[in-house]
Amino acid sequence: MERAANIPLAAWPVARPSDRTRVPARLFAAVLVASACLSAALASWLPLQVSIVTVFLFAGPHNWFELRYFLMRLPARFGRSRNFFAVAFAGIGVLTLGYLALPALYYTNLWSGENWPVAIATWNTLLLLWLAALVILRGKQNSRRDWSWALPAAFGLCAVNWLVPDLFSLAIVYLHPLVALWFLDRHLRRTRSEWLATYRRCLILLPLLIVGMLWQLSGTISLADDNGLAWRITQHAGGQLLPNVSTHLLVSMHVFLEMLHYGVWIIALPLIGATGAIWSTKTIPLARRRGGFPKVIAAILIGSLFIVAVLWMGFSFNYAATRDIYFAVAMAHVLAEAPFLLRMI
Amino acid sequence: MKRSLVLCAAALLLIASAVYTFGDIARPKTSPTPQPGKIVFHTGLTVATDPKAYEARLQISEETLKRLREVTANTTANPSMTQRIMQSSTRTMMAGLFMFLAISFAGVWLARSSQRRNHKIAAGIVLGVLMLSAAAVIVRANAGPPGSFRWRNLPENLSKGQATIGGLDIEIVPGDSGMKLIMPLKSEKKPGEE
Numbered sequence: 324m325e326r327a328a329n330i331p332l333a334a335w336p337v338a339r340p341s342d343r344t345r346v347p348a349r350l351f352a353a354v355l356v357a358s359a360c361l362s363a364a365l366a367s368w369l370p371l372q373v374s375i376v377t378v379f380l381f382a383g384p385h386n387w388f389e390l391r392y393f394l395m396r397l398p399a400r401f402g403r404s405r406n407f408f409a410v411a412f413a414g415i416g417v418l419t420l421g422y423l424a425l426p427a428l429y430y431t432n433l434w435s436g437e438n439w440p441v442a443i444a445t446w447n448t449l450l451l452l453w454l455a456a457l458v459i460l461r462g463k464q465n466s467r468r469d470w471s472w473a474l475p476a477a478f479g480l481c482a483v484n485w486l487v488p489d490l491f492s493l494a495i496v497y498l499h500p501l502v503a504l505w506f507l508d509r510h511l512r513r514t515r516s517e518w519l520a521t522y523r524r525c526l527i528l529l530p531l532l533i534v535g536m537l538w539q540l541s542g543t544i545s546l547a548d549d550n551g552l553a554w555r556i557t558q559h560a561g562g563q564l565l566p567n568v569s570t571h572l573l574v575s576m577h578v579f580l581e582m583l584h585y586g587v588w589i590i591a592l593p594l595i596g597a598t599g600a601i602w603s604t605k606t607i608p609l610a611r612r613r614g615g616f617p618k619v620i621a622a623i624l625i626g627s628l629f630i631v632a633v634l635w636m637g638f639s640f641n642y643a644a645t646r647d648i649y650f651a652v653a654m655a656h657v658l659a660e661a662p663f664l665l666r667m668i
Numbered sequence: 669m670k671r672s673l674v675l676c677a678a679a680l681l682l683i684a685s686a687v688y689t690f691g692d693i694a695r696p697k698t699s700p701t702p703q704p705g706k707i708v709f710h711t712g713l714t715v716a717t718d719p720k721a722y723e724a725r726l727q728i729s730e731e732t733l734k735r736l737r738e739v740t741a742n743t744t745a746n747p748s749m750t751q752r753i754m755q756s757s758t759r760t761m762m763a764g765l766f767m768f769l770a771i772s773f774a775g776v777w778l779a780r781s782s783q784r785r786n787h788k789i790a791a792g793i794v795l796g797v798l799m800l801s802a803a804a805v806i807v808r809a810n811a812g813p814p815g816s817f818r819w820r821n822l823p824e825n826l827s828k829g830q831a832t833i834g835g836l837d838i839e840i841v842p843g844d845s846g847m848k849l850i851m852p853l854k855s856e857k858k859p860g861e862e
Contacts, residue, residue, distance in 0.1 A: 471780075475770045475773040485762040
Protein backbone atom coordinates (compact mmCIF):
# COMPACT_ATOMS: atom_id res chain seq x y z
CA MET A 324 0.00 0.00 0.00
CA GLU A 325 2.86 2.22 0.85
CA ARG A 326 4.53 1.43 -2.45
CA ALA A 327 1.40 2.17 -4.33
CA ALA A 328 1.12 5.56 -2.66
CA ASN A 329 4.64 6.38 -3.68
CA ILE A 330 3.98 5.88 -7.38
CA PRO A 331 4.46 9.28 -9.08
CA LEU A 332 1.06 10.11 -10.52
CA ALA A 333 2.47 12.68 -12.89
CA ALA A 334 4.10 9.92 -14.90
CA TRP A 335 0.72 8.36 -15.73
CA PRO A 336 -1.01 9.74 -18.72
CA VAL A 337 -4.49 11.01 -17.96
CA ALA A 338 -6.87 9.04 -20.11
CA ARG A 339 -9.02 11.96 -21.20
CA PRO A 340 -10.98 11.47 -24.41
CA SER A 341 -9.47 14.57 -25.99
CA ASP A 342 -5.93 13.28 -25.41
CA ARG A 343 -6.84 9.82 -26.65
CA THR A 344 -8.17 11.16 -29.92
CA ARG A 345 -5.95 14.14 -30.54
CA VAL A 346 -3.74 12.45 -33.11
CA PRO A 347 -6.53 10.57 -34.95
CA ALA A 348 -8.55 13.79 -35.23
CA ARG A 349 -5.59 15.50 -36.88
CA LEU A 350 -5.05 12.51 -39.10
CA PHE A 351 -8.75 12.51 -39.95
CA ALA A 352 -8.56 16.21 -40.87
CA ALA A 353 -5.41 15.65 -42.96
CA VAL A 354 -7.07 12.80 -44.86
CA LEU A 355 -10.19 14.91 -45.45
CA VAL A 356 -8.25 17.93 -46.70
CA ALA A 357 -5.92 15.82 -48.87
CA SER A 358 -8.86 13.89 -50.37
CA ALA A 359 -10.82 17.06 -51.13
CA CYS A 360 -7.82 18.81 -52.70
CA LEU A 361 -6.86 15.73 -54.73
CA SER A 362 -10.45 15.32 -55.95
CA ALA A 363 -10.65 18.99 -56.97
CA ALA A 364 -7.29 18.79 -58.77
CA LEU A 365 -8.16 15.60 -60.66
CA ALA A 366 -11.64 16.83 -61.56
CA SER A 367 -10.26 20.13 -62.84
CA TRP A 368 -7.41 18.53 -64.76
CA LEU A 369 -9.16 15.71 -66.62
CA PRO A 370 -12.91 16.13 -66.04
CA LEU A 371 -14.23 13.75 -68.70
CA GLN A 372 -11.73 10.98 -68.06
CA VAL A 373 -12.10 11.19 -64.28
CA SER A 374 -15.88 11.24 -64.61
CA ILE A 375 -15.82 8.04 -66.69
CA VAL A 376 -13.42 6.27 -64.33
CA THR A 377 -15.11 7.30 -61.06
CA VAL A 378 -18.60 6.34 -62.23
CA PHE A 379 -17.25 3.02 -63.55
CA LEU A 380 -15.42 2.16 -60.33
CA PHE A 381 -17.51 3.64 -57.56
CA ALA A 382 -21.12 4.15 -58.71
CA GLY A 383 -22.22 0.57 -58.02
CA PRO A 384 -20.21 -0.02 -54.84
CA HIS A 385 -21.38 3.25 -53.29
CA ASN A 386 -24.99 2.21 -53.88
CA TRP A 387 -24.26 -1.12 -52.20
CA PHE A 388 -22.80 0.67 -49.17
CA GLU A 389 -25.83 2.95 -49.05
CA LEU A 390 -28.17 -0.04 -49.17
CA ARG A 391 -26.18 -1.66 -46.35
CA TYR A 392 -26.37 1.54 -44.36
CA PHE A 393 -30.12 1.99 -44.90
CA LEU A 394 -30.79 -1.60 -43.84
CA MET A 395 -28.78 -0.95 -40.70
CA ARG A 396 -30.73 2.21 -39.96
CA LEU A 397 -34.11 0.58 -40.60
CA PRO A 398 -35.74 -0.18 -37.23
CA ALA A 399 -36.76 -3.74 -36.45
CA ARG A 400 -40.24 -2.52 -35.58
CA PHE A 401 -41.61 0.73 -36.94
CA GLY A 402 -43.79 1.54 -33.92
CA ARG A 403 -44.64 5.26 -33.92
CA SER A 404 -42.68 5.68 -37.16
CA ARG A 405 -45.07 3.47 -39.11
CA ASN A 406 -46.71 6.37 -40.98
CA PHE A 407 -43.35 8.00 -41.63
CA PHE A 408 -41.91 4.88 -43.24
CA ALA A 409 -45.14 4.14 -45.11
CA VAL A 410 -45.03 7.59 -46.73
CA ALA A 411 -41.27 7.26 -47.29
CA PHE A 412 -41.41 3.90 -49.07
CA ALA A 413 -44.53 4.80 -51.05
CA GLY A 414 -42.84 8.02 -52.19
CA ILE A 415 -39.61 6.27 -53.15
CA GLY A 416 -41.54 3.71 -55.19
CA VAL A 417 -43.93 6.09 -56.95
CA LEU A 418 -41.35 8.79 -57.64
CA THR A 419 -38.77 6.32 -58.95
CA LEU A 420 -41.31 4.68 -61.25
CA GLY A 421 -42.46 8.12 -62.40
CA TYR A 422 -38.88 9.18 -63.07
CA LEU A 423 -38.23 6.03 -65.11
CA ALA A 424 -41.51 6.45 -67.00
CA LEU A 425 -40.68 9.97 -68.23
CA PRO A 426 -37.92 9.04 -70.72
CA ALA A 427 -39.80 5.86 -71.63
CA LEU A 428 -42.86 7.93 -72.59
CA TYR A 429 -40.64 10.33 -74.51
CA TYR A 430 -38.85 7.65 -76.53
CA THR A 431 -42.11 5.86 -77.38
CA ASN A 432 -43.48 9.17 -78.76
CA LEU A 433 -46.32 9.13 -76.23
CA TRP A 434 -45.06 12.40 -74.81
CA SER A 435 -44.28 15.50 -76.84
CA GLY A 436 -40.89 17.10 -76.31
CA GLU A 437 -42.60 20.48 -75.85
CA ASN A 438 -44.34 19.19 -72.74
CA TRP A 439 -41.09 17.95 -71.25
CA PRO A 440 -40.64 20.93 -68.87
CA VAL A 441 -44.21 20.45 -67.59
CA ALA A 442 -43.55 16.76 -66.96
CA ILE A 443 -40.30 17.54 -65.14
CA ALA A 444 -41.97 20.30 -63.11
CA THR A 445 -44.79 17.93 -62.12
CA TRP A 446 -42.31 15.30 -60.95
CA ASN A 447 -40.30 17.90 -59.03
CA THR A 448 -43.52 19.15 -57.39
CA LEU A 449 -44.41 15.64 -56.24
CA LEU A 450 -40.89 15.25 -54.88
CA LEU A 451 -41.10 18.51 -52.92
CA LEU A 452 -44.54 17.71 -51.51
CA TRP A 453 -43.32 14.24 -50.49
CA LEU A 454 -40.32 15.79 -48.75
CA ALA A 455 -42.57 18.28 -46.97
CA ALA A 456 -44.84 15.44 -45.82
CA LEU A 457 -41.83 13.54 -44.45
CA VAL A 458 -40.54 16.61 -42.61
CA ILE A 459 -43.94 17.28 -41.05
CA LEU A 460 -44.38 13.62 -40.04
CA ARG A 461 -40.92 13.56 -38.53
CA GLY A 462 -41.59 16.82 -36.71
CA LYS A 463 -44.76 15.39 -35.17
CA GLN A 464 -42.74 12.61 -33.52
CA ASN A 465 -41.33 15.16 -31.11
CA SER A 466 -43.70 17.58 -29.41
CA ARG A 467 -40.91 20.15 -28.97
CA ARG A 468 -40.46 20.46 -32.73
CA ASP A 469 -42.51 22.75 -34.92
CA TRP A 470 -41.60 21.74 -38.45
CA SER A 471 -44.79 23.02 -40.08
CA TRP A 472 -42.62 25.59 -41.89
CA ALA A 473 -41.87 22.76 -44.32
CA LEU A 474 -45.16 23.26 -46.16
CA PRO A 475 -44.73 26.97 -47.09
CA ALA A 476 -41.07 26.28 -47.88
CA ALA A 477 -42.06 23.41 -50.18
CA PHE A 478 -44.72 25.56 -51.89
CA GLY A 479 -42.16 28.33 -52.40
CA LEU A 480 -39.72 25.87 -53.97
CA CYS A 481 -42.56 24.49 -56.11
CA ALA A 482 -43.15 28.01 -57.47
CA VAL A 483 -39.46 28.36 -58.38
CA ASN A 484 -39.54 24.87 -59.88
CA TRP A 485 -42.48 25.73 -62.18
CA LEU A 486 -40.65 28.82 -63.43
CA VAL A 487 -37.40 26.99 -64.23
CA PRO A 488 -38.02 23.23 -63.95
CA ASP A 489 -34.92 22.18 -65.87
CA LEU A 490 -32.63 24.35 -63.74
CA PHE A 491 -34.34 23.05 -60.62
CA SER A 492 -33.56 19.48 -61.69
CA LEU A 493 -29.97 20.52 -62.36
CA ALA A 494 -29.77 21.95 -58.84
CA ILE A 495 -30.75 18.51 -57.49
CA VAL A 496 -27.91 16.96 -59.51
CA TYR A 497 -25.40 19.31 -57.88
CA LEU A 498 -26.88 19.32 -54.36
CA HIS A 499 -27.40 15.58 -53.97
CA PRO A 500 -23.67 14.77 -53.52
CA LEU A 501 -23.54 17.22 -50.60
CA VAL A 502 -26.18 15.23 -48.68
CA ALA A 503 -23.49 12.61 -47.99
CA LEU A 504 -21.52 15.24 -46.06
CA TRP A 505 -24.60 15.85 -43.90
CA PHE A 506 -24.87 12.12 -43.19
CA LEU A 507 -21.22 12.09 -42.14
CA ASP A 508 -21.81 15.08 -39.87
CA ARG A 509 -24.71 13.34 -38.09
CA HIS A 510 -22.72 10.15 -37.65
CA LEU A 511 -19.68 11.91 -36.31
CA ARG A 512 -21.95 13.65 -33.83
CA ARG A 513 -23.20 10.28 -32.59
CA THR A 514 -20.11 8.12 -32.78
CA ARG A 515 -17.04 10.40 -32.86
CA SER A 516 -18.19 13.65 -31.33
CA GLU A 517 -14.56 14.60 -30.67
CA TRP A 518 -14.00 14.73 -34.44
CA LEU A 519 -17.06 16.83 -35.19
CA ALA A 520 -15.47 20.24 -34.64
CA THR A 521 -12.49 19.25 -36.79
CA TYR A 522 -14.80 17.96 -39.51
CA ARG A 523 -16.87 21.15 -39.54
CA ARG A 524 -13.72 23.25 -39.74
CA CYS A 525 -12.62 21.14 -42.70
CA LEU A 526 -15.97 21.81 -44.39
CA ILE A 527 -14.96 25.47 -44.71
CA LEU A 528 -12.49 24.23 -47.30
CA LEU A 529 -15.35 23.10 -49.56
CA PRO A 530 -16.64 26.57 -50.58
CA LEU A 531 -13.03 27.71 -50.93
CA LEU A 532 -12.29 24.85 -53.33
CA ILE A 533 -15.51 25.57 -55.25
CA VAL A 534 -14.65 29.26 -55.57
CA GLY A 535 -11.10 28.31 -56.61
CA MET A 536 -12.44 25.99 -59.31
CA LEU A 537 -14.87 28.68 -60.51
CA TRP A 538 -12.02 31.16 -60.68
CA GLN A 539 -9.66 28.82 -62.50
CA LEU A 540 -12.09 27.18 -64.92
CA SER A 541 -14.67 29.85 -65.74
CA GLY A 542 -12.55 31.13 -68.61
CA THR A 543 -11.64 27.73 -70.04
CA ILE A 544 -12.80 26.50 -73.42
CA SER A 545 -15.75 24.14 -73.33
CA LEU A 546 -14.99 20.44 -73.60
CA ALA A 547 -15.21 18.82 -77.01
CA ASP A 548 -18.46 16.85 -76.86
CA ASP A 549 -18.16 15.44 -80.36
CA ASN A 550 -18.84 11.86 -79.29
CA GLY A 551 -21.94 10.48 -77.63
CA LEU A 552 -20.37 9.78 -74.27
CA ALA A 553 -18.75 13.21 -73.86
CA TRP A 554 -22.04 14.82 -74.93
CA ARG A 555 -23.95 12.79 -72.31
CA ILE A 556 -21.52 13.81 -69.57
CA THR A 557 -21.65 17.51 -70.47
CA GLN A 558 -25.46 17.38 -70.70
CA HIS A 559 -25.69 15.70 -67.31
CA ALA A 560 -23.60 18.52 -65.86
CA GLY A 561 -25.93 21.15 -67.40
CA GLY A 562 -24.06 22.06 -70.59
CA GLN A 563 -27.24 22.78 -72.53
CA LEU A 564 -29.03 24.59 -69.71
CA LEU A 565 -26.11 26.92 -69.00
CA PRO A 566 -24.76 27.67 -72.48
CA ASN A 567 -22.69 30.62 -71.32
CA VAL A 568 -20.78 28.55 -68.77
CA SER A 569 -17.79 26.48 -69.85
CA THR A 570 -18.65 22.77 -69.84
CA HIS A 571 -15.13 22.17 -68.52
CA LEU A 572 -16.16 24.02 -65.36
CA LEU A 573 -19.54 22.29 -65.12
CA VAL A 574 -18.21 18.77 -65.58
CA SER A 575 -15.27 19.39 -63.23
CA MET A 576 -17.57 20.72 -60.52
CA HIS A 577 -19.97 17.83 -60.87
CA VAL A 578 -17.18 15.24 -60.85
CA PHE A 579 -15.59 16.88 -57.80
CA LEU A 580 -18.85 16.73 -55.84
CA GLU A 581 -19.50 13.15 -56.98
CA MET A 582 -16.03 12.12 -55.82
CA LEU A 583 -16.72 13.59 -52.38
CA HIS A 584 -20.04 11.74 -52.34
CA TYR A 585 -18.42 8.41 -53.23
CA GLY A 586 -15.61 9.02 -50.75
CA VAL A 587 -18.03 9.56 -47.89
CA TRP A 588 -20.14 6.47 -48.61
CA ILE A 589 -17.35 4.05 -49.52
CA ILE A 590 -14.52 5.20 -47.24
CA ALA A 591 -15.50 7.66 -44.50
CA LEU A 592 -18.75 6.16 -43.17
CA PRO A 593 -17.52 2.51 -43.14
CA LEU A 594 -14.29 3.60 -41.45
CA ILE A 595 -16.08 5.30 -38.58
CA GLY A 596 -18.27 2.24 -38.20
CA ALA A 597 -21.48 3.72 -39.52
CA THR A 598 -22.22 0.71 -41.70
CA GLY A 599 -20.97 -1.91 -39.25
CA ALA A 600 -18.90 -4.91 -40.30
CA ILE A 601 -19.87 -5.18 -43.95
CA TRP A 602 -19.79 -9.00 -44.02
CA SER A 603 -21.97 -9.38 -40.93
CA THR A 604 -25.76 -9.12 -40.85
CA LYS A 605 -25.80 -8.95 -37.04
CA THR A 606 -25.67 -5.17 -37.12
CA ILE A 607 -28.90 -5.03 -39.14
CA PRO A 608 -31.93 -4.88 -36.81
CA LEU A 609 -34.26 -6.67 -39.24
CA ALA A 610 -31.89 -9.66 -39.29
CA ARG A 611 -30.93 -9.57 -35.60
CA ARG A 612 -34.35 -9.37 -33.96
CA ARG A 613 -36.23 -12.42 -32.78
CA GLY A 614 -38.21 -13.76 -35.71
CA GLY A 615 -36.22 -11.57 -38.07
CA PHE A 616 -35.12 -12.23 -41.62
CA PRO A 617 -31.35 -12.88 -41.56
CA LYS A 618 -31.44 -15.03 -44.69
CA VAL A 619 -33.53 -12.52 -46.63
CA ILE A 620 -31.20 -9.69 -45.64
CA ALA A 621 -28.14 -11.74 -46.57
CA ALA A 622 -29.76 -12.62 -49.90
CA ILE A 623 -30.51 -8.93 -50.56
CA LEU A 624 -26.91 -7.94 -49.86
CA ILE A 625 -25.42 -10.78 -51.94
CA GLY A 626 -27.92 -10.10 -54.74
CA SER A 627 -26.94 -6.43 -54.67
CA LEU A 628 -23.28 -7.41 -55.00
CA PHE A 629 -24.26 -9.40 -58.06
CA ILE A 630 -26.01 -6.30 -59.48
CA VAL A 631 -22.82 -4.29 -58.88
CA ALA A 632 -20.88 -6.90 -60.87
CA VAL A 633 -23.51 -6.75 -63.65
CA LEU A 634 -23.18 -2.96 -63.67
CA TRP A 635 -19.41 -3.25 -64.12
CA MET A 636 -19.97 -5.66 -66.99
CA GLY A 637 -22.48 -3.28 -68.53
CA PHE A 638 -20.01 -0.41 -68.28
CA SER A 639 -17.39 -2.60 -69.95
CA PHE A 640 -19.62 -3.56 -72.88
CA ASN A 641 -21.50 -0.29 -73.47
CA TYR A 642 -20.45 2.46 -71.13
CA ALA A 643 -22.73 5.20 -72.50
CA ALA A 644 -25.97 3.19 -72.43
CA THR A 645 -25.20 1.70 -69.01
CA ARG A 646 -24.44 5.14 -67.65
CA ASP A 647 -27.83 6.41 -68.87
CA ILE A 648 -29.65 3.47 -67.30
CA TYR A 649 -27.67 3.76 -64.08
CA PHE A 650 -28.39 7.45 -63.55
CA ALA A 651 -32.09 6.88 -64.20
CA VAL A 652 -32.38 3.94 -61.78
CA ALA A 653 -30.08 5.60 -59.24
CA MET A 654 -32.83 8.13 -58.53
CA ALA A 655 -34.12 5.58 -56.02
CA HIS A 656 -31.04 5.98 -53.83
CA VAL A 657 -31.26 9.78 -54.07
CA LEU A 658 -34.83 9.59 -52.78
CA ALA A 659 -34.02 7.00 -50.10
CA GLU A 660 -31.47 9.32 -48.53
CA ALA A 661 -34.18 11.81 -47.51
CA PRO A 662 -36.13 9.73 -44.94
CA PHE A 663 -32.99 8.22 -43.41
CA LEU A 664 -31.37 11.61 -43.08
CA LEU A 665 -34.54 12.99 -41.48
CA ARG A 666 -34.49 10.11 -39.00
CA MET A 667 -31.06 11.27 -37.85
CA ILE A 668 -32.02 14.90 -37.30
CA MET B 669 -70.66 27.21 -38.48
CA LYS B 670 -73.71 26.02 -40.39
CA ARG B 671 -74.14 29.46 -41.92
CA SER B 672 -70.53 29.46 -43.06
CA LEU B 673 -70.97 26.06 -44.67
CA VAL B 674 -74.07 27.22 -46.53
CA LEU B 675 -72.27 30.35 -47.72
CA CYS B 676 -69.28 28.31 -48.88
CA ALA B 677 -71.55 25.88 -50.72
CA ALA B 678 -73.35 28.78 -52.39
CA ALA B 679 -70.09 30.37 -53.43
CA LEU B 680 -68.84 27.07 -54.87
CA LEU B 681 -72.11 26.61 -56.76
CA LEU B 682 -71.78 30.10 -58.20
CA ILE B 683 -68.21 29.42 -59.32
CA ALA B 684 -69.20 26.08 -60.83
CA SER B 685 -72.07 27.69 -62.74
CA ALA B 686 -69.60 29.97 -64.51
CA VAL B 687 -68.37 26.92 -66.43
CA TYR B 688 -71.83 26.42 -67.97
CA THR B 689 -72.19 30.13 -68.68
CA PHE B 690 -69.04 30.21 -70.75
CA GLY B 691 -69.60 26.71 -72.11
CA ASP B 692 -71.97 27.96 -74.85
CA ILE B 693 -69.86 30.87 -76.03
CA ALA B 694 -68.13 30.19 -79.32
CA ARG B 695 -64.42 30.00 -79.17
CA PRO B 696 -62.88 33.26 -80.39
CA LYS B 697 -61.30 33.06 -83.82
CA THR B 698 -57.60 33.17 -83.57
CA SER B 699 -56.07 35.32 -86.24
CA PRO B 700 -52.59 34.31 -87.26
CA THR B 701 -50.24 36.70 -85.56
CA PRO B 702 -46.75 37.20 -86.90
CA GLN B 703 -44.12 35.40 -84.90
CA PRO B 704 -42.32 37.92 -82.71
CA GLY B 705 -38.64 38.53 -83.26
CA LYS B 706 -35.98 37.67 -80.78
CA ILE B 707 -33.29 40.06 -79.56
CA VAL B 708 -30.06 38.10 -79.50
CA PHE B 709 -27.65 40.77 -78.28
CA HIS B 710 -27.06 44.46 -77.76
CA THR B 711 -24.35 46.47 -79.48
CA GLY B 712 -23.64 50.02 -80.62
CA LEU B 713 -24.49 51.77 -83.89
CA THR B 714 -23.12 54.86 -85.53
CA VAL B 715 -25.22 56.50 -88.24
CA ALA B 716 -23.00 58.66 -90.39
CA THR B 717 -23.29 60.30 -93.78
CA ASP B 718 -20.77 60.05 -96.60
CA PRO B 719 -21.29 62.48 -99.50
CA LYS B 720 -18.84 60.50 -101.66
CA ALA B 721 -20.62 57.18 -101.25
CA TYR B 722 -22.88 55.83 -104.06
CA GLU B 723 -24.52 53.11 -102.02
CA ALA B 724 -25.52 52.75 -98.40
CA ARG B 725 -23.03 50.64 -96.50
CA LEU B 726 -23.37 48.63 -93.33
CA GLN B 727 -20.04 48.20 -91.61
CA ILE B 728 -19.75 45.45 -89.03
CA SER B 729 -16.63 44.97 -86.97
CA GLU B 730 -15.00 41.55 -86.98
CA GLU B 731 -15.63 41.12 -83.28
CA THR B 732 -19.32 41.98 -83.62
CA LEU B 733 -19.68 39.58 -86.53
CA LYS B 734 -18.02 36.86 -84.47
CA ARG B 735 -20.44 37.47 -81.61
CA LEU B 736 -23.35 37.57 -84.04
CA ARG B 737 -22.34 34.17 -85.42
CA GLU B 738 -22.06 32.74 -81.94
CA VAL B 739 -25.44 33.95 -80.77
CA THR B 740 -27.25 33.00 -83.97
CA ALA B 741 -25.79 29.50 -83.67
CA ASN B 742 -27.50 29.19 -80.30
CA THR B 743 -30.67 31.05 -81.26
CA THR B 744 -33.04 28.13 -81.68
CA ALA B 745 -31.55 25.90 -78.99
CA ASN B 746 -31.21 28.32 -76.11
CA PRO B 747 -34.02 30.81 -75.53
CA SER B 748 -33.42 33.14 -72.63
CA MET B 749 -34.84 32.33 -69.21
CA THR B 750 -37.51 35.03 -69.48
CA GLN B 751 -38.55 33.75 -72.91
CA ARG B 752 -38.68 30.19 -71.61
CA ILE B 753 -40.99 31.27 -68.80
CA MET B 754 -43.14 33.45 -71.06
CA GLN B 755 -43.59 30.63 -73.57
CA SER B 756 -45.66 28.59 -71.15
CA SER B 757 -48.70 30.10 -69.52
CA THR B 758 -49.38 26.80 -67.70
CA ARG B 759 -46.06 27.00 -65.91
CA THR B 760 -46.54 30.66 -65.05
CA MET B 761 -49.99 29.93 -63.61
CA MET B 762 -48.71 26.99 -61.59
CA ALA B 763 -45.82 29.09 -60.27
CA GLY B 764 -48.28 31.80 -59.27
CA LEU B 765 -50.56 29.29 -57.58
CA PHE B 766 -47.70 27.80 -55.58
CA MET B 767 -46.40 31.26 -54.69
CA PHE B 768 -49.87 32.11 -53.39
CA LEU B 769 -49.98 28.90 -51.37
CA ALA B 770 -46.47 29.49 -50.02
CA ILE B 771 -47.30 33.00 -48.80
CA SER B 772 -50.66 31.92 -47.38
CA PHE B 773 -49.27 28.93 -45.48
CA ALA B 774 -46.27 30.94 -44.31
CA GLY B 775 -48.66 33.53 -42.88
CA VAL B 776 -50.72 30.86 -41.11
CA TRP B 777 -47.56 29.22 -39.77
CA LEU B 778 -46.28 32.55 -38.51
CA ALA B 779 -49.60 33.44 -36.88
CA ARG B 780 -49.86 30.06 -35.16
CA SER B 781 -46.25 29.95 -34.16
CA SER B 782 -45.69 30.98 -30.57
CA GLN B 783 -41.90 30.86 -30.75
CA ARG B 784 -40.13 34.19 -30.75
CA ARG B 785 -37.35 32.60 -32.80
CA ASN B 786 -39.76 31.98 -35.68
CA HIS B 787 -40.91 35.58 -35.51
CA LYS B 788 -37.29 36.69 -35.70
CA ILE B 789 -36.70 34.48 -38.74
CA ALA B 790 -39.82 35.87 -40.42
CA ALA B 791 -38.77 39.43 -39.57
CA GLY B 792 -35.34 38.68 -41.07
CA ILE B 793 -36.90 37.37 -44.28
CA VAL B 794 -39.19 40.42 -44.56
CA LEU B 795 -36.21 42.70 -43.92
CA GLY B 796 -34.20 40.90 -46.58
CA VAL B 797 -37.00 41.26 -49.13
CA LEU B 798 -37.34 44.95 -48.26
CA MET B 799 -33.61 45.46 -48.71
CA LEU B 800 -33.68 43.70 -52.08
CA SER B 801 -36.66 45.85 -53.13
CA ALA B 802 -34.85 48.99 -52.05
CA ALA B 803 -31.75 47.87 -53.93
CA ALA B 804 -33.89 47.26 -57.03
CA VAL B 805 -35.30 50.81 -56.76
CA ILE B 806 -31.76 52.21 -56.50
CA VAL B 807 -30.62 50.19 -59.51
CA ARG B 808 -33.58 51.44 -61.53
CA ALA B 809 -32.93 54.97 -60.38
CA ASN B 810 -29.39 54.81 -61.76
CA ALA B 811 -30.39 53.09 -64.95
CA GLY B 812 -29.96 56.25 -67.03
CA PRO B 813 -32.11 57.60 -69.85
CA PRO B 814 -33.69 55.21 -72.37
CA GLY B 815 -31.77 54.26 -75.49
CA SER B 816 -33.95 56.50 -77.66
CA PHE B 817 -32.46 59.57 -75.92
CA ARG B 818 -29.19 59.20 -77.85
CA TRP B 819 -31.05 59.06 -81.18
CA ARG B 820 -33.22 62.15 -80.63
CA ASN B 821 -30.95 64.41 -82.71
CA LEU B 822 -30.55 61.95 -85.59
CA PRO B 823 -32.60 63.92 -88.21
CA GLU B 824 -30.73 67.16 -87.45
CA ASN B 825 -27.38 65.41 -87.48
CA LEU B 826 -28.19 63.71 -90.78
CA SER B 827 -29.09 67.03 -92.36
CA LYS B 828 -25.89 68.56 -90.98
CA GLY B 829 -23.82 65.57 -92.12
CA GLN B 830 -22.82 64.72 -88.58
CA ALA B 831 -22.57 61.28 -87.03
CA THR B 832 -24.94 60.03 -84.31
CA ILE B 833 -23.93 57.28 -81.91
CA GLY B 834 -26.35 55.13 -79.91
CA GLY B 835 -27.24 51.63 -78.83
CA LEU B 836 -28.62 48.93 -81.09
CA ASP B 837 -30.39 45.61 -80.47
CA ILE B 838 -29.75 42.93 -83.06
CA GLU B 839 -33.07 41.20 -83.61
CA ILE B 840 -33.58 38.06 -85.65
CA VAL B 841 -36.98 38.03 -87.38
CA PRO B 842 -38.51 35.26 -89.49
CA GLY B 843 -38.81 35.62 -93.26
CA ASP B 844 -36.54 36.82 -96.07
CA SER B 845 -37.06 40.58 -96.11
CA GLY B 846 -33.44 41.67 -95.90
CA MET B 847 -32.47 44.12 -93.19
CA LYS B 848 -34.56 46.80 -91.55
CA LEU B 849 -33.29 49.54 -89.27
CA ILE B 850 -35.94 50.76 -86.84
CA MET B 851 -35.04 54.04 -85.14
CA PRO B 852 -36.68 55.06 -81.85
CA LEU B 853 -37.81 58.48 -83.09
CA LYS B 854 -41.18 60.01 -82.34
CA SER B 855 -43.07 61.88 -85.02
CA GLU B 856 -43.16 65.60 -84.28
CA LYS B 857 -46.41 66.04 -86.24
CA LYS B 858 -49.41 66.96 -84.17
CA PRO B 859 -52.46 64.70 -84.17
CA GLY B 860 -54.55 65.32 -87.32
CA GLU B 861 -51.69 67.00 -89.13
CA GLU B 862 -50.58 65.16 -92.31
